[in-house]
Amino acid sequence: MLRTLLPASTILCAILLPLTGHAARLDELKSLNLELPSSDMTFPDGAGADAMNGNCLACHSADHMLNQPTLPRKVWEEVVDKMINAYKAPITPQDAATVVDYLARTKGTM
Amino acid sequence: MQNRDVLVRRMTRRLLLGAAGMGGLALLPAPARAEETVDLRVPGGPSTRPITTAYAQKGRMILQRTSPPWLETPFEVFDKGVFTPNHQHYVSWHWANFPSEIDVDKFRLTVRGHVNQTLSLSTKDILHGLPRVELAAVSQCAGNSRIYMQPRVPGAQWANGSMSNALWTGVRLKDVLDRAGVKPGALQVRFGGLDEPVVSDAPKFMKSLAIDHARDGEVMIAFGMNGEQLQLLNGFPLKLIVPGWCAVYWIKMLNDIEVLDQPDTNYWTVTGYRVPDTPHNTVNPGRTGFKLVPVTRNFPRSFITNIRSGDMVPVGTPAPARGIAFGGDCGVARVDLSIDSGKSWHPTQLGKDEGEYGFRQWQTQFTLPSRGEHTLMIRCTNTNGEAQPDFPVWNPAGYMRNTIESSHVVAA
Numbered sequence: 044m045l046r047t048l049l050p051a052s053t054i055l056c057a058i059l060l061p062l063t064g065h066a067a068r069l070d071e072l073k074s075l076n077l078e079l080p081s082s083d084m085t086f087p088d089g090a091g092a093d094a095m096n097g098n099c100l101a102c103h104s105a106d107h108m109l110n111q112p113t114l115p116r117k118v119w120e121e122v123v124d125k126m127i128n129a130y131k132a133p134i135t136p137q138d139a140a141t142v143v144d145y146l147a148r149t150k151g152t153m
Numbered sequence: 154m155q156n157r158d159v160l161v162r163r164m165t166r167r168l169l170l171g172a173a174g175m176g177g178l179a180l181l182p183a184p185a186r187a188e189e190t191v192d193l194r195v196p197g198g199p200s201t202r203p204i205t206t207a208y209a210q211k212g213r214m215i216l217q218r219t220s221p222p223w224l225e226t227p228f229e230v231f232d233k234g235v236f237t238p239n240h241q242h243y244v245s246w247h248w249a250n251f252p253s254e255i256d257v258d259k260f261r262l263t264v265r266g267h268v269n270q271t272l273s274l275s276t277k278d279i280l281h282g283l284p285r286v287e288l289a290a291v292s293q294c295a296g297n298s299r300i301y302m303q304p305r306v307p308g309a310q311w312a313n314g315s316m317s318n319a320l321w322t323g324v325r326l327k328d329v330l331d332r333a334g335v336k337p338g339a340l341q342v343r344f345g346g347l348d349e350p351v352v353s354d355a356p357k358f359m360k361s362l363a364i365d366h367a368r369d370g371e372v373m374i375a376f377g378m379n380g381e382q383l384q385l386l387n388g389f390p391l392k393l394i395v396p397g398w399c400a401v402y403w404i405k406m407l408n409d410i411e412v413l414d415q416p417d418t419n420y421w422t423v424t425g426y427r428v429p430d431t432p433h434n435t436v437n438p439g440r441t442g443f444k445l446v447p448v449t450r451n452f453p454r455s456f457i458t459n460i461r462s463g464d465m466v467p468v469g470t471p472a473p474a475r476g477i478a479f480g481g482d483c484g485v486a487r488v489d490l491s492i493d494s495g496k497s498w499h500p501t502q503l504g505k506d507e508g509e510y511g512f513r514q515w516q517t518q519f520t521l522p523s524r525g526e527h528t529l530m531i532r533c534t535n536t537n538g539e540a541q542p543d544f545p546v547w548n549p550a551g552y553m554r555n556t557i558e559s560s561h562v563v564a565a
Contacts, residue, residue, distance in 0.1 A: 106217075
């Protein structure tokens with residue numbers, strides 16, 4: 044009796060295990076309600092820091108810029124131009140110049 | 154740098170502890186402020202990033218940007234196996250406006266445009282109304298490894314960890330399109346998710362595929378990764394999987410599929426994510442006047458995962474080397490190791506094939522013949538016969554780097 048039971052139970056397990064595995068868990072999705080970190084970090088003080096804080100942080104946290112390498116002023120001008128023209132950041136021409144100055148001073152080459 | 158370190162520290166503490174009591178914390182002695190960081194070893198810096206565990210459903214991740222999140226997979230994860238654990242699958246969002254609460258009963262995927270009938274599909278329709286498929290595929294950001302471009306370029310400063318491999322479970326995009334009934338004359342299919350720009354007139358993040366690509370039977374709508382429902386930050390509840398193509402096409406929180414009978418003119422399709430139309434998408438820094446084309450497929454890549462630059466290796470004794478490779482838009486044909494700076498190459502043994510679009514493990518033994526510095530190099534050749542280039546790939550946006558990787562070790 045034991046002899047016949049063992050193989051049978053083995054077969055049963057082999058059939059059932061896949062059903063209790065991945066496929067069964069994905070028979071329905073469970074709603075999510077999670078909390079994600081936000082950042083209240085501001086840019087280091089200095090000339091133009093107010094323009095940086097006022098114009099950049101609405102779309103991305105300050106570590107976006109702080110992790111950038113040093114780059115030529117011309118590249119920073121292109122970056123700010125992209126933020127304004129491609130990504131529609133509402134930055135006045137005067138603030139844009141201040142932001143470029145800040146970036147070139149704190150993350151500039153030469 | 155000093156300011157930055159203080160700021161990052163302050164930010165991370167705020168994430169952990171809330172905003173209270175910052176003045177006091179900032180004055181704590183250095184050991185009490187110590188937190189785990191990772192050194193990405195990039196010349197010119199900034200090289201150090203915090204390790205964060207503050208993100209829902211995620212474990213230890215490299216914090217590249219807090220919001221919208223850029224979370225990089227720590228490189229040591231790739232040594233543990235070919236499937237990246239969900240809690241360390243990398244994260245990248247373009248716009249900060251995406252929901253952190255999703256009610257699956259209310260969620261609908263719309264299929265509209267140049268079709269016979271508009272569809273509004275619930276997650277139940279997707280899970281139970283269509284044939285189910287599974288496929289292993291690497292999701293890799295087009296900007297993976299951007300931090301190693303020389304000269305440096307702006308953008309997400311990813312090291313080698315904006316790539317992850319998963320076994321995706323879902324349904325064929327083709328089956329969904331067939332249910333809607335694509336009308337003759339369809340050109341492209343455009344995909345959008347629940348994420349929205351913060352600035353109202355900024356371009357919503359969308360990407361398009363040619364109609365034949367969309368209907369190739371491989372592009373899929375996934376609801377599962379590695380046997381579990383998608384993680385929120387990886388696109389819950391539905392994500393487009395475009396096997397062999399850059400992750401920019403893998404629209405997260407996919408809720409809108411529009412069949413177009415005119416070319417897509419949205420910013421992300423016609424202007425964003427552009428590379429030089431040159432072999433390997435590479436140009437000499439400073440060169441101008443080249444034509445730009447969109448990033449599309451992945452290229453072959455390989456990595457040594459058990460040896461880092463600076464490691465000591467015993468001289469004259471066989472030592473194990475192992476790692477991962479992927480073919481890009483096809484399988485891995487071979488992975489070769491060089492222990493003499495690329496002068497000669499030796500085949501490695503490939504691990505189990507889990508699918509042509511996924512990571513493949515490789516391993517071998519090598520013996521360094523003399524004391525001193527040696528350069529190990531690893532090279533993948535894919536099943537289309539395409540090998541990784543031995544020259545630096547460079548372009549102004551820092552995309553598609555797949556240069557042969559080198560590790561500088563010391564034999565002693």
